[in-house]
Amino acid sequence: MTQLVIGQLLNGVIVGTLYGIIALGVTLTFGLTGVVNFALGAFMMLGAYATWYLYDVVGFPYPVAVIGAVVVVSIFGYVSDLALFRFTRGNLVNGLLVSIGMISVFEALVLAAFTTTPKDLTYVLPGALKVAGIVLPKIKVAVAAVFLAVILGTYLALTRTWLGRAAFAYAQNPEAAALMGIRTGRLQTIVVVYSTALAGLGGGLYASMYSIEPTIGSAYVLKAVEAAILAGVGSVLGALGGGIILGISENIGSVFFSSAFRDAYGLVFLILILLVRPGGLFEVGGQAVLGRQICLATPWLTERHGYDPTSIAIYGFMAASLAVSFNLIFxxxxxxxxFHAASFGVSAYVVTILVTTFGWNFWLAIAPALAIVVILSLIVGTICFRFKLKEFYFAVVTLAFSEVLRLITLNWNSVTNGSLGITIVDTPKIWTPSGTFAIAGGVAWYYLTLALLVVVYGVCSRVLKSWIGRCLAAIRLNDQLGETLGIDVFKYKLLGFAIGSGLAGLVGAFYGFYAGFVEPHFLSISLGLDIIAMVLLGGVNSLIGPVVGALVLTALPHVIELSAELRIALYGSILIFVILVMPKGIVGLLTSRKHAA
Structure with missing residues (x-):
């Protein structure tokens, strides 16, 4: 047992260095540009594919292939900074969403070019080292050594060179750095390109150890952001330390507990650290960062059903209901x-299990489902608001709770049927004086989901016009000022969070019975990002904006006849376009033009 634990510790350190090299790129980019660049995951994936292509297809020696991949990725990084990221500097949310859109576009294009078939490099460095009975592949040890050398070299460069001192000065005080003659724009571009080069190097070396596929970047950039937050964004060596801690926690957790919850161990540890030390273990300057997010996928609401207008409208109404309820919180x-997707998914599962397993009436099952969602939201909200986690740390912790719930539904096979989900054959029934009426067919669901949208919209409108809405508006502008005015900030934040989450649960109760199934994807981060995209596209400053955004994003992929991969790319491109060109959304743009006229 001791030998197994030691072996897992060493493997955790090796995996942690990979997390650390990407986390270093995250912390450098954020420190100099104010952007949490999730596109580093896409650049890692591109580095892996470029290395595979140059090594296995073209026939270059492996070191030359890796260097070539790093150069290619660096060029992509420079172009993306010039064309996109320089317009989002200092705006954390916009930069984050643009980078997520880039992941969507790059993954879709690579998927179209190379399909989902994993690619493997022929053996680069075969053999293994055996120390005290512990076997470690030589290639993994060599890769970890390279990562350690690069991270330590970066640290020395930042502390002992003029460029490093300039970067540090800019991170501390951009205005003062500019007055001292530092060319801040060029410095930011250098850091962005270097960070993408690190991601490309990580991908190139990753390809020598594991199979590569289009989604590897999304998975590893999430781990990297976890590591960066865990360490405290701004600490170069902390990025390495955070990566190693994360790698060890996953490996050791898999030894003593179930390996099925491998991803959850790091998340739980991250939540505990943020509650005790909001700036991370190695906090530098108390900088905040938006945490773990994942790449966008195809619009989830119509991916398994026909594209007839009635079906699209039904999914559009449910998407609009989700978006409106989310906008109450956001x-x-x-x-x-x-946490919004988790509220939606938990309710869908609870109603489905009560109806299919225990024989409950559909309408009666909605009440306990909503009660569970509200209780969960009160627990999560109390933890976040009691510890005064604001803005992006709030996003990190709610994201972590959401992912833990998804992992539970994915691995609690005896109740949720795991990754296969639960098939639903029952249909809701409505009692009328002339008899029982089953809600089956497009027309019935059309009017039911339209009524659902009206109810959600009406509840949110009533809340916003009440004293609660006025308190929420004051909190959004300045919660400290709200406290001075006598507003119980904790109470109203928690109330708004619970109402919005409860309405999401109401939508989830209906969605599974129309779709005919529930699955762990209902709680996924990608669904949460889809909801955010709908709100941003329509406009966040009105209730009607999210409705418009949801209907457009639900219908658009089917109005334009494209392959699944190109629909994903289109979806990511729309997100980037809206952030950079239409920051007020469709409704905001139309309103501005009307006022200008």
């Missing part, structure tokens, strides 16, 4: 919650 309270 647009009108100023809280970037990543």
């Amino acid at each position: 647009g009108f309270t100023g809280q970037l919650s990543m």
Whole structure:
């Protein structure tokens, strides 16, 4: 047993260095540009594919292939900074969403070019080292050594060179650095390109150890952001330390507990650290960062059903209901919650299990489902608001709770049927004086989901017009000022969070019975990002904006006849376009033009 634990510790350190090299890019980019660049995951994936292509297809020696991949990725990084990121500097949310859109585009294009078939490099460095009975592949040891050398070299360069001192000065005080003659724009571009080069190097060396596929970047950039937050964004060596801690926690957790919850161990540890030390273990300057997010996927609401207008409208109404309820928390309270998809998914599962397993009536099952969602939201909200986690740390912790719930539904096979989900054959029934009426067929669901949208919209409208809405508006503008005015900030933040989450649960109760199934994807981060995209596209400053955004994003992929991969790319491109060109959304743009006229 001791030998097994030691072996897992060493493997955790090796995996942690990979997390650390990407986390270093995250912390450098954020420190100099104010952007949490999730596109580093896409650049890692591109580095892996470029290395595979140059080594296995073209026939270059492996070191030359890795260097070539790093150069290619660096060029992509320079172009993306010039064309996109320089317009989002200093705006954390916009930069984050643009980078997520880039992941969507790059993954879709690579998927179209190389399909989902994993690619493997022929053996680069075969053999293994055996120390005290512990076997470690030589290639993994060599890769970890390279990562350690690069991270330590970066640290020395930042502390002992003029460029490093300039970067440090800019991170501390951009205005003073500019007055001292530092060319801040060029410095930011250098850091962005170097960070993408690190991601490309990580991908190139990753390809020598594991199979590569289009989604590897999304998975590893999430781990990297976890490591960066865990360490405290701004600490170069902390990025390495955070990566190693994360790698060890996953490996050791898999030894003593179930390996099925491997991803959850790091998340739980991250939540505990943020509650005790909001700036991370190695906090530098108390900088905040928006945490774990994942790449966008195809619009989830129509991916398994026909494209007839009635079906699209039904999914559009449910998407609009989700977006409106989310905007109550995000647009009108100023809280970037990543718990919304979990509220939706938990309710869908509870109603489905009560009906299919225990024989409950559909309408009666909605009440306990909503009660569970509200209780969960009160627990999560109390933890976040009691510890005064604001803005992006709030997003990190709600995201972590959401992912833990997803992992539970994925691995609790005896109750949720795991990754296969639960098939639903029952249909809701409505009693009428002339008899029982089953809600089956497009027309019935069309009017039911339209009524659902009206109810959600009406509840949110009533809340916003009440004293609660006025308190939420004051909190969004300045919660400290709200406290001086006598507003119980904790109470109203928690109330707004619970109402919005409860309405999401109401939508989830209906969605599974129309779709005919529930699955762990209902709680996924990608669904949460889809909801955010709908709100941003329509506009966050009104209730009607999310409705418009949801209907457009639900219908658009089917109005334009494209392959699944190109629909994903289109979806990511729309997100980037809206952030850079239409920051007020469709409704905001139309309103501005009307006032200008």
